[in-house]
Amino acid sequence: MGVPQRLSPRQLEARIEAVSYRGGPTPEGATFVYSFEAKPDPEAPPAGFISGYRGWTREGKQAAKAAMDEFAETLDIAFRPARKGEAADLAFYRADDLGGSAGWGSFRYQGDDWNGWVAMRSDMSADHPLLMHEIAHALGLKHPGDYGGAPGPFLSRREDTTDFTVMSYVDGRHDPATLMIYDVAALQARWGENAQANLGRTRWTAPDRGESAVIWDAGGRDAIVHRGPSAAKIDLREGAFSSLGAANDLAIAYGVTIETAVGGGGDDRLTGNAARNTLKGGGGDDLLRGGGRGDRLAGGAGADLLDGQGGDDRLKGGGGIDEFRYARGGGADRILDFEAGELVVMARVKGFGVLEIADVGGDAHVTGKGVDLLLKGVAAAELDAGDFQFV
Numbered sequence: 001m002g003v004p005q006r007l008s009p010r011q012l013e014a015r016i017e018a019v020s021y022r023g024g025p026t027p028e029g030a031t032f033v034y035s036f037e038a039k040p041d042p043e044a045p046p047a048g049f050i051s052g053y054r055g056w057t058r059e060g061k062q063a064a065k066a067a068m069d070e071f072a073e074t075l076d077i078a079f080r081p082a083r084k085g086e087a088a089d090l091a092f093y094r095a096d097d098l099g100g101s102a103g104w105g106s107f108r109y110q111g112d113d114w115n116g117w118v119a120m121r122s123d124m125s126a127d128h129p130l131l132m133h134e135i136a137h138a139l140g141l142k143h144p145g146d147y148g149g150a151p152g153p154f155l156s157r158r159e160d161t162t163d164f165t166v167m168s169y170v171d172g173r174h175d176p177a178t179l180m181i182y183d184v185a186a187l188q189a190r191w192g193e194n195a196q197a198n199l200g201r202t203r204w205t206a207p208d209r210g211e212s213a214v215i216w217d218a219g220g221r222d223a224i225v226h227r228g229p230s231a232a233k234i235d236l237r238e239g240a241f242s243s244l245g246a247a248n249d250l251a252i253a254y255g256v257t258i259e260t261a262v263g264g265g266g267d268d269r270l271t272g273n274a275a276r277n278t279l280k281g282g283g284g285d286d287l288l289r290g291g292g293r294g295d296r297l298a299g300g301a302g303a304d305l306l307d308g309q310g311g312d313d314r315l316k317g318g319g320g321i322d323e324f325r326y327a328r329g330g331g332a333d334r335i336l337d338f339e340a341g342e343l344v345v346m347a348r349v350k351g352f353g354v355l356e357i358a359d360v361g362g363d364a365h366v367t368g369k370g371v372d373l374l375l376k377g378v379a380a381a382e383l384d385a386g387d388f389q390f391v
Helices: 009-019 058-074 128-138 181-191
Strands: 030-036 051-054 077-081 090-097 103-110 113-121 211-215 223-225 233-235 250-252 260-262 269-271 278-280 287-289 296-298 305-307 314-316 323-327 332-335 343-347 356-360 363-368 371-375 388-390
Touching: 009 181, 030 058, 058 077, 058 128, 058 181, 103 128, 113 128, 128 181, 343 371
Parallel strands: 030 077, 030 090, 090 113, 211 250, 223 260, 233 269, 260 278, 269 287, 278 296, 287 305, 296 314, 305 323, 314 332, 323 343, 332 371, 343 388
Antiparallel strands: 051 090, 103 113, 356 363, 363 371
């Protein structure tokens, strides 16, 4: 798991269908009134396999509220407790026996009127991933595999894990701390997205040890930041997984743009997206790859490799002997601190003989067919074929 999910709209729609029940309303801006019940509801769907109903503990209620917060964080819905005598849209039950299951969730709708039910086995009523799983059932999600009575279509075996959806019966690498990427996409398709979540400048870091998380961020200029000496992989593309505290422990939801990646003290790999990115390697020997627009890449200490990709990029290697990459047609790039012993690797350029190098205002301007590269603070006479490699 954990490869970048570069999915077409049609491919993403297929994943949404694999975790969603079909049909029903798609109301946006809904508010769910919830209640914690101690006895069965005669209006609920048939649940005769449930017995030994019990009241909810304070711990269980807090856990259920925390799970509901995960849904409100990403969706255009809200939750509030039922007032005295008020009917609930979402009812929670706790019981000793659920017919061998640890949890159960269901829903029913009539027109735009939606009702959901969640039952948790008494000893599992504070389990966060399970609560998200059952609440998601109550909001219209299904199992992504051929189990638990779920209808098709299904996810592939590779993707049918909790790395991609909390609805899976197959454990992933980590425990989900949030809804996962296909859950967010599927639920937003029905309930709409929270357009006010995490506006402004948000710094995203690794989830707690042993957990995985998905970023939903509605706007602002945001960053994924790695802290510590270990090597990190940060991928800013939507649907992609990054490795901060552990392998593939943080993913970016579809529809989210994060502009900045900041590495730590290890040998980090930072990958940009289609926005104007800032990539900062920090310590270690880092690999920085921009996206398709004008990016700012700073390697920091260590022997770094900087590749702006498309757009007019600004590259600064920092300490250490660095390597800069440039491809013909890749825009007007600027290398801010090129030094003796460092290397410019050029792709789709025939060789040193096709380049023209001239002094422009105290800088070396390298041009040619599809080539526009400025080396700040370097004299043209200081450059020779040994400063370049052609691939």
